[in-house]
Amino acid sequence: MDWASILGNGLRSGFGPQAASYALLAIGLNMHYGFTGLLNFGQVGFMLVGAYGVGISVATFGWSMWVGVLVGILGAIVLALIVGIPTLRLRADYFAVTTIAVAEVLRLIVRSGSAEEVTGGPFGLQSIADEFHALNPIPNGTYGIGGLSYSSGQLWSLLVTWGVALVATVVVILLMRSPWGRVIKAIREDEEVARALGKGVFSYKLQSLVIGGVIGALGGVMFAIAGQTVNADTYQPQVTFFAYTVLILGGAATRFGPLVGAVLFWFLFSSVSAALRQAANAEYLPGFMTTGGATGAVVLATVGLALVLLMVFRPQGLMGRRQDVITLTS
């Protein structure tokens, strides 16, 4: 077993652009779930809208990528309004089921053959971020220390994506310090109390949904830009569940939880995958665990188990406070 390469794999993934995109998803979810108490199970839908906003604008209509970013953000706002206006008045669990259904409907639509002219259907769209990579100021080459190294393109993507994630974090911190944020947290604690104090609970929830959705869409935008491609199969419902794991790992309703959670989640995810692959190659594992796809299955099962154990034994995550754990007992 080559522990250095396993560690390097984990670190590269933990600080990589993908982890940063998941951090953005989790920051958005933190807005919804951590601060407002909205059980949004369709965060991947916002991610999809952001990514396809860029992809369709560039690859299908030939617009500038920056227009595409705007399209993605506007799309997320529209999606939040469409989902939120009818369902935020309903009980929290209806909202949860609706959001997961909407996200899956979006995925099925962009994936369908009948949408191929616009979305590329099952094949997706490629070469959507040449403009972004043309701006790369970092000279060609490999950068890093030891196992942790990136090409100049990856480095550029990850720096910008983590930059966006940091900005989003600061925005959320400022928002939550404002009077608006206090109302939002009051809604999480007890909706009726907030309503009794004359706050328009529905409108606050909708605003929270829009803000968190836009942050999630930025995650999709950066994910698509870093990978230069959009493909419907990336946006499976389990992406939302991963984002929840990231959020709960770091600590829901904390300021830096999503960032820490994303690094840790992807570090563990990739290093465990690498370790399992090596163990399989070295024949340390029983036969059924070495067939194609088995390592992936083991890692994903472990994610599930980790989510259960986290929720049972440390629901506040690494950085959270016990009293901020969202209980909602209606």
Added chain:
Amino acid sequence: MGAKRVLFGQRIRLLLSPRDARHAAGHRYRAWSVVLGLVIVLTTMLAPAAVAVETPSPGDDATQGGEQATEQGVTGTLRDDESEPVEGVTIVVTDASGAEVAEAETDSSGQWEAMVPTGGTYTVELDTGTLPEGVELRDPENNPLEVQVPEGRTRPVIFQLGEGEADRAQAQAIARAVANGLKFGLIIAMAGVGLSLIFGTTGLINFAHGELVALGAMLTWYFNVDDPQIQLIGAAAIGIALTAAFGAGLERGIFLPLRRRRFGLFQLVIITIGISLLIRHLLLLFFGGSPRTYSDYVGQEALHFGPVSLTPRDIVIMCLSVLILVAFATMLQRSRTGKAIRAVADNPALASASGIDVDRVTLVVWTLGAALAASGGVLFGSAVAVDWFMGFRLLLLMFAAVILGGIGTAYGAMAGGLVIGLVTELSVLWFPSELKYMWALLALIVVLLVRPRGILGQRERIG
């Protein structure tokens, strides 16, 4: 993730193809018209007449096929849809004034030829009364045909025989979609009842419910095909019993202790997601990624009921589903436990105050719900196939069914399941089949917009 994409595609194809494949067993004749009809319906979205028959348009200067004759005329060959020649059919040619100018009869090779005096426009009519039993014009609107006959040439005229494809294919496709929709809907209803009742008794949305479906189906597959190779009914009994025990174990081992520790619903819901990811990928790990079928009741010959063809297996699946649902409803309605379940689902606090042991009822609901989910999984696996991802795919449809019918009620889940089954299968008639699940989910969203309590739900449940 790549593997999942392939599976998803395979499933859609599987949902379409096995029935057609089953036809092929003994009914090639019928199978062809069915396949053709399906293709036509899918490609033209209910305007099959437009492409079903290649009509020779008047003025089409076709030269191939006809014999070179010194005189002008019309000719053709009649074959049925199995390309067998049809003998003894009368074809009458009239000129523009309506006077009969020639009559011909097909010979043993199905050929006919009618000579006309001059070039010009003629009307060629096939006397449908002379067609043998069971053979008719595929497109009756193309009889009689107006034909332009050039001077000194024989003009080929095509009459396509077979079944009245245009009308019949559509009627058949609809009937088949309804039958499939009912079958599929009954399975969803059965699997969804537990989801709805668990919600009703504990307020928990169980995201792992789909995995109970998959677990039951997979365990049954294991006992049926892999190790002891028990006949399907016995294997299903073991699979369902094990899944029921597993459901009871989840409640007693995880959810009851957590409820006692005052865990909030949000936390519990996220725990069900974790459990769902865990079970799903363990299934993938132990059973692999490819879809499996049971070893019994496959390759059956279809029975025909008017426009609908069903295999005996499909009929048994539907009857069993109805039977199980009726038995469950009777249990809910009549038995002491059933009444307690309904009381707890309606208002747990009130039920508890009236002396009902809510924890025991919840355990019963989890056990029965898991057993019903597993039965649904076995029936689905028998009708289509078993794979590790089937649970999650069905879960969203169960959500749709349960919310459509009114979450928290058993009968609502049944009604919703039927609607969802019909919506998914009927949508295939007009829209690409890859979008069929989308319509179910859209139906869910529309119901939430229009009538959030669902078809049978009560107003105060919305919150």
